[in-house]
Amino acid sequence: xxxxxxxxxxxxxxxxxxxxxxxxxxxxxxxxxxxxxxxxxxxxxxxxxxxxxxxxxxxxxxxxxxxxxxxxxxxxxxxxxxxxxxxxxxxxxxxxxxxxxxxxxxxxxxxxxxxxxxxxxxxxxxxxxxxxxxxxxxxxxxxxxxxxxxxxxxxxxxxxxxxxxxxxxxxxxxxxxxxxxxxxxxxxxxxxxxxxxxxxx
Numbered sequence: 001x002x003x004x005x006x007x008x009x010x011x012x013x014x015x016x017x018x019x020x021x022x023x024x025x026x027x028x029x030x031x032x033x034x035x036x037x038x039x040x041x042x043x044x045x046x047x048x049x050x051x052x053x054x055x056x057x058x059x060x061x062x063x064x065x066x067x068x069x070x071x072x073x074x075x076x077x078x079x080x081x082x083x084x085x086x087x088x089x090x091x092x093x094x095x096x097x098x099x100x101x102x103x104x105x106x107x108x109x110x111x112x113x114x115x116x117x118x119x120x121x122x123x124x125x126x127x128x129x130x131x132x133x134x135x136x137x138x139x140x141x142x143x144x145x146x147x148x149x150x151x152x153x154x155x156x157x158x159x160x161x162x163x164x165x166x167x168x169x170x171x172x173x174x175x176x177x178x179x180x181x182x183x184x185x186x187x188x189x190x191x192x193x194x195x196x197x198x199x200x201x
Contacts, residue, residue: 002026004047007088009037009081016050016100016188019197038080046088048200049097052188053077058106075109096200098134100188107131114138120146122191139195 003026008017014029021027025047030040037053057074081099088094103116113131120127121141 002045005043005045007042007046007049007051007084009040009049009051009084010053010077011050012052015190016052016193016196018190019194020048023197023201037077037084040080040084042084042088044091045093046091047093047095049085049088049094051081051085051097051099053081053099053101055102055104055106058101058104060102060104071105071109074106078106078109096134096136098132098136098196098200100130100132103129103131117141117192118146119189119192122189122195124189124191126189136196137199139192139199142191142195 003024005026005028006017006020008014008027008029008031011017011029011031014021014027014031017027017029028043029035030037054074054077057069057071078099085094085097085099089097099110107113110133113133115132115136115138116129117132117139118127118129119125121143122139123142125147127146
């Protein structure tokens with residue numbers, strides 16, 4: 001029997017699809033520099049799709065930044081991801097799909113997400129709010145009440161954030177990749193990845 005194919009589009013470290021890989025699904029990590037989602041053609045019989053397009057152009061953190069925002073750059077990738085999703089759905093084998101991005105301007109293009117979570121709900125010491133659009137079963141959060149003393153005010157910009165998000169630590173399994181701060185912040189929390197897999201096997 002053929003293994004179920006999971007596409008992890010713009011997956012970076014592959015942390016979101018890791019539970020599927022561990023369960024011996026046929027996980028295909030489509031991410032730079034090996035693969036460019038904009039030119040990728042999906043195979044037949046795709047079972048599930050996880051997508052995490054870059055959030056740079058949609059990020060609220062870019063407000064007040066000296067760099068000009070360019071939605072067209074961000075939407076080029078989002079549009080291609082949606083085309084891949086539609087193509088796989090038309091084949092009739094796609095059981096679920098999910099596209100995530102930190103809460104920001106992508107809502108103005110895709111509408112209200114069907115699921116939003118903060119990382120502390122799945123065991124991480126972070127408050128990063130993340131939206132997910134798609135067709136999937138909602139994962140069940142592990143923690144219902146936000147832990148106390150997670151937040152710190154940055155004296156440089158007076159912003160409040162969690163310590164682990166401001167100064168992210170690199171998980172041991174990814175140290176060899178030499179990830180920058182942005183890439184570290186983009187790693188899907190393992191608790192969330194496991195909960196998503198449990199809800200969408």
